[in-house]
Amino acid sequence: MKSQDIRATFLRFFEEKSHLIVPSAPLVSKDDPTLMFVNSGMAPFKEYFLGNGIPKKNRIADTQKCLRVSGKHNDLEEVGYDTYHHTLFEMLGNWSFGDYFKKEAIAWAWELLTEVFKIDKDILYVTVFEGSEEDNLPMDTEAYELWKQFIPENRILKGSKKDNFWEMGDQGPCGPCSEIHVDIRSKEEKAKIDGKDLVNNDHPQVVEIWNLVFMQFNRKADGSLENLPNKHIDTGMGFERLCMVLQGVQSNYDTDVFTPIIREIETITDTKYGVNTKQDIAIRVICDHIRTVAFSIADGQLPSNTGAGYVIRRILRRAVRYGFTFLDKKEPFMYRLTTVLSEKMGVAFPELKDQKQLIENVIKEEEASFLRTLEQGLLLLDGIISSSKSTQISGEKAFELYDTFGFPIDLTSLILSEKGFTLDEKGFQEELQKQKNRSRAASETSTEDWIVLREDAFEEFVGYDYLEAEVKITKYRKITSKKDGELYQLVFNLTPFYPEGGGQVGDTGFLKDHQGDLVYIIDTKKENNLIIHYTKNLPSHLNDIFQAVVSSEHRKLSASNHSATHLLHQALRSILGTHVEQKGSLVKPASLRFDFSHFAKVTADELRDIENFVNARIEGKLPLEEKRNIPLKQAIEDGAMALFGEKYGDTVRSIKFGKSVELCGGIHVKNTSDIWHFKIVSEGAVAAGIRRIEAITNEAVKNFYVDTHSTLSEIKNVLNNAQEPVKAVQNLQEENADLKKQIEQLLKEKAANVSQTIQNQLQEINGVQFLATKVDLDANSIKNIAFGLGQKHENLFLVFATSTGNDKAMITCYISKELANERGFDAGKVVSELGKLIHGGGGGQNFFATAGGKNPGGIPKALEKAKEYVI
RNA sequence: GGGGAUGUAGCUCAGUUGGCUAGAGCGCUACGCUGGCAGCGUAGAGGUCGUGGGUUCGAGCCCCAUCUUCUCCA
Known part of the structure; x- marks a missing residue:
């Protein structure tokens, strides 16, 4: 059975059991702050388990792309060494939201595996939760009894809390689970060791393929458990492993999910998979990682140096490193795998096909930049080696190379x-640990339990129509972080506050109680479909009815920038071409930022055209045409574009200004004329193939013009109202440069004169050409004279004094080098001693030193005293 | 979000505890050498030492702020 058929069969099976089939959610999770990437099939449905939203149907099935780079069984550094762990994998899942429970979940799982996929019953094992004293939970006998109908008791194993109790996180829904394992070893092997001894023991051929989670508890912040009002089913089956079993191969990498990619790697790198262990690992690493990186870019998550983007960069670099070391690829090569990947997986995941060009460009550029980093690191490492006195390189040095210059530690130790x-591995690990602790300490937050004031399932958003509303607080909790200190999160029964989303920042405003006391709302965010209001302190009358008021200024400017963003998007597609797609957006009151795919710098002419395009539509006074809750299909037919990496419900909201149509949940102006004016302030690159435009509208544009105009008039004013200020400044600059040269020349001449005069005043004392005198020159000229004389005469001992203004004096001492060395003179000491006489101090080298002070009256005395050094 | 590094001539970079008049290589200009080319020689131009403050007799170097680029961690 081909992998594509396996996927289709699974979905059809559950469709026949009345499940709704939904497409995979994007890899990057946007409304869950605890998660960077979707890491399991259930993650996109979290809001339903938490009771913050209602699913389209209470039975759902899908295949979900998941990304895991850390966790108990999956460390990024381990992927590639075995044959069954991946960074990106597909998870087939069926879900019940308060509908069927253990009985159906178990029976259907068994039916699908043994009757539809026809897996031999004798190679299957199942596990059930054995109970936990710590949580005061009994064994899951319900599941045990159900399994007994299908499978002999000696193949039902009891598992501990670690393996058979599933939790979403430290807090939240959880419950016992039951896993199905498969033993695909040969007969001989099975005879040697009983399969049940290998279950949950990291054996490559005795693996878990399906986990059935019975969600029935809620874990509170203090660690205690309470029963959930509705019980749910959450299952996850590893697609790649299922393919391995059904295709009768011994490794995930031998299934048709991976073999086409491996063949391509063999061609590109001129190697053969299955010949050399180290090369095999490298090939598996590349094969796995290219999928992760490509899917991630397709979903809009580009490699970068922070957050989720950094995880993607690390994965890509790991693959490049293996190619570099074990397959001898010293130039970009991974981008060449994009073609085969999009051909093979583009059917199930069309985003790969549509975004192919972008994926290729981004990967190629990332590879090239990492190879540059490697090259630089190699040079630095050479330096460290050649300057090292012992044959052991310290952990600190290696860590510096890794931390500051990005040179991989495994390459360091290999070289x-x-x-x-x-290499001092221990020292390196210590440094690494120190850094981790620093980072963790800086971002530590603690979250307390929700305190529920009233039961109210849904928090209605009324912010499209109202800026104020009467609200009640339904629940609140306290969060503490090192950065922001103590903050409170409030949830209302309804709210006019727009939560951060769709690139637009959250609303700010205040709550007013019956006594008129105010509590300011400093930010609004959405978390698992819950609108959360942030405050610095708690209202004193929590059960009041509050007047919730959104800052209208904040709102007006955000709306203006958001609508302008839509017009900008339209302008870009119209002027640069339809290859332009939104790759990111930030809308705040002060400005807007828009990232989009485009492969060249946007020229000044194009920028002007774009500005004009947008401003024409502002002047056109286009009214907002808003449609709420229309079917996605209809919106698309109206001309709206769905974005990759964005999750859409069945019904959407569409925002239309003239010919600009977008799917958008944000806040907009009622008419484009409210934007007043649009002005681009910068254009630049953010990644290969991605450009960024920053722009302003409304008040900001007014301020911009007022500021630039007043600066310009000030400049003109200073230039005596010059007609052409630019030319006037250029003239001044030229003149200034000329004058500088002239002054330099004059000073040189003056110095030459002075030095001529001075030469005649040299006095020979004890074989020393001595002179101590007051000169009327600046510090630099004195220096020049001293060194000039130094080239002409030997055995010089010069002391010059000068004063500027009334309260500054300076003493300079020059002694010919040979003289200073032979006779032990020290100019530094001379000036610091003479410096006291002018109420100051100084120093320098033994042949040249300066001192400054604030008593010019002491100069004659100092000059007098200078003689004492040579007598 | 938290660290580290980086910015000096058109390019690649040196520049020691703050002080020996800001340097090297390549490139550029002029002149010269060589039969031509490759090349060589001589001379020269080219610098707000990222930016803005501060400390000091004196700052490329030290302190504070800020920007660029690179990099690690969360």
């Missing part, structure tokens, strides 16, 4: 061992 050096 060191090739050259007969060793």
Whole structure:
């Protein structure tokens, strides 16, 4: 059975059991702050388990792309070494939201595996939760009894809390689970060791394929459990492993999910999979990672140096590193795998096909930049090796190379061992740990339990129509972070506050109680479909009815920038071409930022055209045409574009200004004329193939013009109202440069004169050409004279004094080098001693030193005293 | 979000505890050498030492702020 058929069969099976089939959610999770990527099939449905939203149907099935780079069984650094762990994998799942429970879940799982997929019953094992004293939970006998109908008791194993109790996180829904494992070893192997001893023991051929989670508890912040009002089913089956079993191969990488990619890697790198262990690992690493990186870019998550983007960069770099070391690829090559990947997986995941060009460009550029980093690191490492006195390189040095210059530690130790050096691994790990602690301490937050004031399932958003509303607080909790200190999160029964989303920042405003006391709302965010209002303190009368008021200024400017963003998007597609797609957007009161795919710098002419395009539509006074709750299909037919990496419900909201149509949940102006004016302030690159435009509207544009105009008039004013200020400044600059040169020349001449005069005043005392005198020159000229004389005469001992203004004096001492060395003179000491006489101090080297002070009256005395050094 | 590094001539970079008149290589200009080319020689131009403050007799170097680029961690 081909992998594509396996996927289709699974979905059809559950469709026949009345499940709604939904497409995979995007990899990057946007409304869950605890998660960077979707890491399990249930993640996109979290809001339903938490009771913050209602699913379209209470039975759903899907295949979900998941990304895991850390966790108990999956460390990024382990992927590639075995044959069954991946960073990106598909999870087939069926879900019940308060509908069927253990009985159906178990029976259907068994039916699908043994009757539809025809897996031999004798190679299957199941596990059930054995109970936990710590949580005061009994064994899951319900599941045990159900399994007994299908499978002999000796193949039903009891598992501990670690393996058979599933939790979403430290807090939240959880419950016992039951896993199905499969033993695909040969007969001989099975005879040697009983399969049940290998279950849950990291054996590559005795693996878990399906986990059935019975969600029935809620874990509170203090660790205690309470029963959930509705029980749910959450199952997840590893697609790649299922393919391995059904295709009768011993490794996920031998299934047709991966073999086409492996063949392509063999061609590109001129190697053969299955010949050399190290090369095999490298090939698996590349094969796995290219999928992750490509899917992620397709969903709009580009490699970057922070957050989720950094995870993607690390994965890509890991693959490049393996190619570099074990397959001898010293130039970009991974981007060439994009074609085969989009051909093979583009059917199930069309985003790969549509975004192919972008994926290729981004990967190629990332590879090239990492290879540059490697090259630089190699040079630095050479430097460290050649300057090292011992054959052991310290952990600190290696860590610096890694931390500051991005040179991978495994390459460092490889190169060191090739050259007969060793690395202080322990020291390195210590440094790494120190850094981790620093980062963790800086971002630590603690979250308390929700305190529920009233039961109210849904928090209605009324902000499209109202800026004020009478609200009640339904629940609240306290969060503490190192950065922001103590904050409170409030949830209302209804709210006019727009939560951060769709690129637009959250609303701010205040709550007013019956006594007129105010509590300011500093931000609004959405978390698992819940609108959360942030305050610095708690209202004193929590059960009051509050007047909730959104800052209208904040709102007006955000709306203006948001609507302008839509017009900008339209302008870009119209002027640069339809290859332009939104890749990111930030809308705040002060400005807007828009990232989009485009492969060249936007020229000044194009920028002007774009500005004009947008401003024409502002002047056109286009009214807002808003449609709420229309079917996605209809919105698309109206001309709206769905974005990759964005999750859409069945019904959407569409925002139309003239010919600009977008799916958008944000706040907009009622008429484009409210935007007043649109002005681009910058254009630049953010990644390969991605450009960024920053622009302003409304008040900001007014301020911009007022500021620039007043600056310009000030400049003109200073230039005596010059007609052409630019030219006037250029003239001034030229003149200034000329004058500087002239002054330099004059000073030189003056110095030459002075030095001529001075030469005649040299006095020979004890074989020393001595002179101590007051000169009327600046510090630099004195220096020039001293060194000039130094080239002409030997055995010089010069002391110059000068004063500027009434309260500044300076003493300079020059002694010919040979003289200073032979006779032990020290100019530094001379000036610091003479400096006291002018109420100051100074120093320098033994042949040249300066001192400054604030008593010019002491100069004659100092000059007098200078003689004492040579007598 | 938290660290580290980086910015000096058109380019690639040196520049020691703050002080020996801001340097090297390549490139550029002029002149010269060589039969031509490759090349060589001589001379020269080219610098707000990222930016803005501060400390100091004196700052490329130290302190504070800010920007660029790179990089690690969360």
